[in-house]
Amino acid sequence: MFKILVATFAGLTLLTGCQSTSYTSVNDEVGLPTQLSITISNVRNTDGQLIVLVHDNSGDYHDDLNIHDPNANFYLKKVVTPSMPNTVVVFDNVPAGRYAINVIHDEDSDGGLDRMILPFTGMPSEPYALSNNIYDHFSKGDFDNALIEISAPKSKVDLRLATHLKKVVGM
Secondary structure, three states, X not given: OHHHHXXXXXXXXXXXXXXXXXXXXXXXXXXXXEEEEXXXXXXXXXXXXXXXXXXXXXXXXXXXXXXXXXXXXXOEEEEEOOOOOOEEEEEEEEEOEEEEEEEEEEOOOOOOOXXXXXXXXXXEOOOEEXXXXXXXXXXXXXXXXXXXXXXXXXXXXXXXXXXXXXXXXXX
């Protein structure tokens, strides 16, 4: 059993390691100040917290670190109390540009996305959402596919929470 877990972990590490990462911002210039409004739908309970992360580079996006980790860097971050069925989170003065947005419903308030041990080792067990509603069967999906354009003076983004298993089976 241990050998299966090690092989699964090694395979997942290899798959996620194949994606190109860089800690350089994809935005070459500082854009005009923008109000970014994110509506998070399908909030199923008010347990824990919603972690809303805005990324401007693939390195921080793919690091997937706990928000309490001293090595964690996010372009923007807010932690809010969830409200059902939708929660709206607003960031003011975001420079217009391209960003990837990641939302985690951290139901146990431990600061990160919990993952299954069995039966699907490594699969996220808490609901999450990514900009452009992307996901991949074996990882959170490519940064370039998650990029969206934020335009001045106001931009609105709609994200729908779901567990990874529900995303994979199309629920």
